[in-house]
Amino acid sequence: MELAKVTSKGQVTIPIEIRKKLGIKNGDKVLFIEESGRIYIMNSSMDALREAQQEFAGEAERLGLKNDEDVMDMIKEFREESVVK
Template structure:
């Protein structure tokens, strides 16, 4: 457990160990979420990445991309199409 003090402006310094665990760097934004009466803080970039993963879940299989080789083949085909145009 870490402890931080709130300033008169409502600012809090996030302890270094918490920043490391959340992958928060200088200039990053943090997200506060309420769930079940508890407040959670997370790295907003990681939350956006997880949301994108959920949104694209299953899309590769639907496109017939089941292996890395399939992805490489598709990229080569797309590059070839763009050169021909």
């Protein structure tokens, strides 16, 4: 358990061990989430990545992409189409 003091401006210094665990670096933004009466703090970029992963879940299968070669072939096809237009 870590303890931090709130300043008169409402600022809190996140303890170094917590920053390490969350992957928070200087200049990063944090996200506060309320769930079932509890408040959670998250690295906002990690949350954005998690949301993107959820949105793309199943897309490779839907597109018939089974390996890296399939992905590279799709990229080549998109590049060829963009040059033609």
